[in-house]
Amino acid sequence: MPRDWASSARGALEGVTLGPRAEPRGRVEEIGDGVAMISGLRDVRLDEVLRFAGGQTGFARVLDPDRIGCVLLDCTAKVEAGDAVFGTGEVVNVPVGESLLGRIVDPLGRPLDGKGPVLAQAHLPIDRPAPSIIERDLVTEPVQTGVVVVDTLFALGRGQRELIVGDHSTGKTTLAVDTLIAQAASDMICIYVAVGQKNSSVRRAIDALQRHGNFARCIVVVAGASEAPGLQWIAPYAGMSMAEYFRDKGQHALIVFDDLSKHAATHREIALLTRQSPGREAYPGDVFYIHARLLERASKLSKDRGGGSLTALPIAETVAGNLSAYIPTNLISITDGQIVLDAALFHQGQKPAVDVGLSVSRVGGKTQAPVLRKAAGTLRLDYAQFLELEVFTRFGGMPDGRVRDQLTRGARIREALRQGQHVPFRLADEVALMLALQAGLLDELPVGAVTAFRAALPEALDRDAADFLTGLTDTGTLEDKARTDLLAVLATLAKSLGDTKTPA
Structure with a gap:
């Protein structure tokens, strides 16, 4: 049976309330550099979205007694002085x-x-x-x-x-x-x-x-x-x-x-x-x-x-x-x-x-992470002391044995802290690197070899220290035996790189 469209339309119209409707309306007084000064909208609240006659939108940023400072969110090329502006009653949302x-x-x-x-x-x-x-x-x-x-x-x-x-x-x-x-x-x-x-x-x-x-x-x-x-x-x-x-x-x-x-x-x-x-x-x-x-x-x-x-x-x-x-x-x-x-x-x-x-x-x-904090130990203090000592040694003179050791360790710390972009380290890599530094395994390496050590470390851990990686993932701790085994792996890696002599 064909639908009676006239009856449907008549029924819809019967439910519409006819009469005058008030619509808040303002006027653009000035426009330039992405900001419009508007008059006429007295009930606008701060950050309310305003709609311009051309479809552009903005939000009320300043509410003065006689004008509203509206910051536009679209291109201002088609907005002109005298254009109508309407309030929406809504703040900016995303x-x-x-x-x-x-x-x-x-x-x-x-x-x-x-x-x-x-x-x-x-x-x-x-x-x-x-x-x-x-x-x-x-x-x-x-x-x-x-x-x-x-x-x-x-x-x-x-x-x-x-x-x-x-x-x-x-x-x-x-x-x-x-x-x-x-x-x-x-x-x-x-x-x-x-x-x-x-x-x-x-x-x-x-x-x-x-x-x-x-x-x-x-x-x-x-x-x-x-x-x-x-x-x-x-x-x-x-x-x-x-x-x-x-x-x-x-x-x-x-x-x-x-x-x-x-x-x-x-x-x-x-x-x-x-x-x-x-x-x-x-x-x-x-x-x-x-x-x-x-x-x-x-x-x-x-x-x-x-x-x-x-x-x-x-x-x-x-x-x-x-x-x-x-x-x-x-x-x-x-x-x-x-x-x-x-x-x-x-x-x-x-x-x-x-x-x-x-x-x-x-x-x-x-x-x-507690395991990283324990592995790093006094790293920050050691590095800060090295930076101060390095400044003083520039004035000349031969440092004594203790100072020379601090300078050697500090130079390796600085090299270890260098890192290429977009190459993030895992927590396990950072823990192993800190252990190697604090145990002095890198002190005998030329400074240039520290970079090679850092680059080869993730692969060496995956190959030779699987138990350490598993334990760190499961428990977040480093047991004494795992620490000893890890230091042995790190020492082997450092020794293999130490054979390539580069200037210190």
Whole structure:
């Protein structure tokens, strides 16, 4: 029997309430540099999404008595003075969920990888309150970065916030990306947020994650230097909301912000364009607050909240190594420690160029794997003494036997702490390397042979120390017999490399 379309339409119309409908409507007074000044929308709230007549969107960043400062999230070319603006009643939110894994998206969750739309499990606002004190737990579980100098001297914990700071082109992004790559065999979800970076730099980071890491468990959020300031501003908050989804489910996430110096510059640009009062270095007075509110969301949740964790690695850039600049000091005071990269060490070939004197982890040994902490022993103290002695010996003179031994050991420690990019070490490799150093097995080797020892170590452990690897995986400890057998394997490897004489 054919359907009576007229009856269906009539029934639908009978349920419609006819009458006037009020719609909040504003007007663009000024537009330029990604910011629009709007009048007429009296009931708009902070960070509410506004829709322009041409389909563009923005969010209300400044609420003055007579005008609204709206930061656009799309191209401003088609927005003109006099255009109509409508309130949506919603704040900026982003898609979250497992469907984002393995994807490259912009801060609004729109795909940039050509793989089709993102089918989100849910949507969350970009600005969410941080967990309260009672909802948090102690930071005790380690994050294995795969970088020897970090894992042995400045251990990171799940739920920690550790700043990576240094001059331009000193390896900050490489260190962060290597940490993400090292999670390929762990249970951590990785989120990389690029803020104001060149497309070529972002492409290199993505290529490294795809080639060396487990990209299927990564999310890349990109707001490049050519994107609208509004997208750059919301990018860290969007990435944090995406990571919080996994943390709140009881999983573990690691997020990298590359970098917050450019985010602060974008915040200053928006503040000046919206006529906010400038403060130190022309930054507005709330520049500390926006980063503190962001990074405070990284945490280790209590068992009652699922026991998930969110670890943050913000990156900041200095000029001429000036750690006392405004933004670096702000971030240092917010985070739980900092890894300082030194330009002089970088140009000397010491990579990662970590300054062990200025770097610190305020959680430290509480999160370090006990077997690695025991194997490293007094490594940091020995290395610090070596650096001081090396400076004094440059003035000439013949050091005595004890000092000569310290210089010999220190030179081998420095060589052992060097590491190529995208080559993360396993925990077992780091433990074995520290045991070899502390037992003096590398003291007789030429300095150049230490590099060969470090490179050959993983294969030697897989071949000759299978029991050690199994025991470390099963129990996380190193028994006396396993330690003795491991030292014998390490001594054999060192002896085989010592036969090749290279200048010390």
